[in-house]
Amino acid sequence: MTEKFDYDVLYIGAGHGTFDGAMPLAAKGYKVAVVEADKIGGTCPNWGCNAKIALDLPAQLMETQKRLRNIVKGNLSIDWTQNMLNKHKVIDSLPNAIQGGLESFGIDVIKGYGKLTDGHTVDVDGKSYTADKIVVATGLRPHRLDVPGKEMAHDSKDFLNINELPVHIAIIGAGYIAMEFASIANAAGSQVTVIMHGDRALRDFNGEYVDAVVSDLKEKGVTFVENAEVQEFHEEKCKTTIELSGNRQVFTDYILDATGRIPNVENIGLDEVGVKYDKKNGIEVNDHLQTSVDSIYASGDVAATGQPRLTPTAIFESQYLTSLFSGETKDAIDFPAIPSVVFTSPRIAQVGVSVEEAKNSDDYTVEEHDMTADWYRSITNEEIAKRAYIFDKEHHLVGATEVSNEADSVIDSILPAVALKLDKSQINKIVHLFPTIGSDAWQHL
Numbered sequence: 193m194t195e196k197f198d199y200d201v202l203y204i205g206a207g208h209g210t211f212d213g214a215m216p217l218a219a220k221g222y223k224v225a226v227v228e229a230d231k232i233g234g235t236c237p238n239w240g241c242n243a244k245i246a247l248d249l250p251a252q253l254m255e256t257q258k259r260l261r262n263i264v265k266g267n268l269s270i271d272w273t274q275n276m277l278n279k280h281k282v283i284d285s286l287p288n289a290i291q292g293g294l295e296s297f298g299i300d301v302i303k304g305y306g307k308l309t310d311g312h313t314v315d316v317d318g319k320s321y322t323a324d325k326i327v328v329a330t331g332l333r334p335h336r337l338d339v340p341g342k343e344m345a346h347d348s349k350d351f352l353n354i355n356e357l358p359v360h361i362a363i364i365g366a367g368y369i370a371m372e373f374a375s376i377a378n379a380a381g382s383q384v385t386v387i388m389h390g391d392r393a394l395r396d397f398n399g400e401y402v403d404a405v406v407s408d409l410k411e412k413g414v415t416f417v418e419n420a421e422v423q424e425f426h427e428e429k430c431k432t433t434i435e436l437s438g439n440r441q442v443f444t445d446y447i448l449d450a451t452g453r454i455p456n457v458e459n460i461g462l463d464e465v466g467v468k469y470d471k472k473n474g475i476e477v478n479d480h481l482q483t484s485v486d487s488i489y490a491s492g493d494v495a496a497t498g499q500p501r502l503t504p505t506a507i508f509e510s511q512y513l514t515s516l517f518s519g520e521t522k523d524a525i526d527f528p529a530i531p532s533v534v535f536t537s538p539r540i541a542q543v544g545v546s547v548e549e550a551k552n553s554d555d556y557t558v559e560e561h562d563m564t565a566d567w568y569r570s571i572t573n574e575e576i577a578k579r580a581y582i583f584d585k586e587h588h589l590v591g592a593t594e595v596s597n598e599a600d601s602v603i604d605s606i607l608p609a610v611a612l613k614l615d616k617s618q619i620n621k622i623v624h625l626f627p628t629i630g631s632d633a634w635q636h637l
């Protein structure tokens with residue numbers, strides 16, 4: 193604890209890369225401040241995970257009804273305006289709730305734009321604050337295509353706030369955001385065109401499972417345009433028009449630019465104080481999340497750790513920094529296997545060693561299961577349900593992936609077995625509830 197500085201630790205940014213660690217740090221008696229230029233809570237609660245999953249639930253209900261249509265009768269449809277109102281109801285109170293949480297631990301919440309002026313000082317809109325340690329957790333922002341008419345396009349934050357669903361929506365990109373939003377918009381009744389500059393969606397996931405999701409979306413009416421470079425957006429015949437390479441055009445009512453996210457590293461004083469960074473990958477850190485300036489650390493999406501840029505990673509990093517700053521550990525950060533899921537319908541989830549990596553190595557074996565024949569799936573009537581387990585040479589479980597409507601719950605359920613690399617005899621000691629999708633996850637282990 194310091195008398196030389198205003199604070200022991202000052203965080204720039206108030207997302208998961210900050211608040212999950214800042215609160216326990218303050219609870220230990222450290223003097224902590226958090227600077228935030230926009231909404232407290234950052235991307236995940238306000239315009240990321242939580243906001244998206246609130247809009248997705250009705251899409252899941254539609255999907256379930258479709259599978260059980262002989263039993264649950266009637267034509268369901270999503271009232272988008274009500275769906276959006278409900279999203280606002282559950283999301284809009286979160287910034288205040290998180291701010292209240294921070295302040296209840298005695299943390300000073302400073303509203304404004306933070307800029308480093310030296311290794312221990314942050315300027316917030318003309319006022320200086322000093323700290324023994326500074327954590328830069330400024331996150332990512334949407335990448336935007338730089339083409340003529342670019343101002344006609346929207347980003348994920350815009351889409352998560354539209355009150356009226358467009359009749360036609362063109363989504364550029366085929367990553368997490370593009371595929372999840374295509375799923376939601378399609379279920380809600382929009383005509384969706386996904387524009388890909390290559391021919392493969394969701395590159396980080398098992399290709400066979402991605403193909404199953406893409407085929408399913410095509411059957412539901414989503415159009416995929418492959419190998420298309422976007423050249424220009426303009427108005428033509430009262431329609432928003434996207435000009436593509438190969439003399440192709442897409443006419444639409446709404447353009448969603450989902451071409452990735454880039455680190456917030458500009459205009460925060462990194463060059464001035466000598467913090468090394470890369471515009472594409474973010475702030476360089478060592479294995480203690482320390483930057484090239486000793487007193488400055490980076491956490492969450494903006495830190496170039498090579499880990500998936502997801503909320504669980506940001507939480508893990510901010511909590512690691514709490515242990516480091518409070519002297520509970522001196523060890524390097526030791527990342528566990530970070531799970532990931534793409535919330536399409538059906539979903540794809542994975543953790544640990546991937547099928548692709550395992551198949552290209554002699555160190556692993558892959559066990560693949562078609563889950564549609566399983567008893568539980570005969571009730572849920574799923575047509576797409578595949579799972580793969582990956583084992584090392586000693587037959588410890590080191591990876592798993594599934595495509596199905598329950599993939600997120602399945603992978604979450606077996607996470608401990610992957611994280612702890614359990615073998616068959618250890619796995620056999622665990623007894624599950626029955627009948628549940630959680631127990632189904634352990635079915636073939």
Ligand SMILES: Cc1cc2nc3c(=O)[nH]c(=O)nc-3n(C[C@H](O)[C@H](O)[C@H](O)COP(=O)(O)OP(=O)(O)OC[C@H]3O[C@@H](n4cnc5c(N)ncnc54)[C@H](O)[C@@H]3O)c2cc1C
Pocket residue numbers: 204205206207208209210227228229230231232233234235236237239240241242244304305306307329330331332348369456459460491492493494501502503504506535
């Ligand atoms: C549409 C979408 C859906 C997502 N869905 C999921 C999901 O389902 N599951 C999942 O795990 N992850 C998901 N993510 C990713 C997840 O949201 C991020 O990994 C997570 O929010 C990262 O937290 P962070 O604190 O590093 O960054 P952020 O949450 O982005 O926080 C950074 C904060 O810093 C602030 N800031 C930036 N510069 C300054 C400055 N100079 N001064 C003051 N404040 C500043 C910003 O305003 C922002 O509030 C999603 C992301 C998006 C965009």
Ligand SMILES: NC(=O)c1ccc[n+]([C@@H]2O[C@H](COP(=O)([O-])OP(=O)(O)OC[C@H]3O[C@@H](n4cnc5c(N)ncnc54)[C@H](O)[C@@H]3O)[C@@H](O)[C@H]2O)c1
Pocket residue numbers: 337364365366367368369370372387388389390393394421422450451452453500501502532533534535
């Ligand atoms: N379920 C989740 O956990 C979840 C959901 C949404 C977002 N996220 C996080 O947000 C990040 C950003 O998501 P995202 O979908 O924006 O990024 P992404 O990196 O997943 O996908 C970007 C897509 O845009 C394409 N692309 C890139 N440049 C292009 C160009 N010039 N023209 C056309 N297409 C182009 C890429 O090929 C890719 O398909 C993710 O990496 C993830 O960390 C996570």
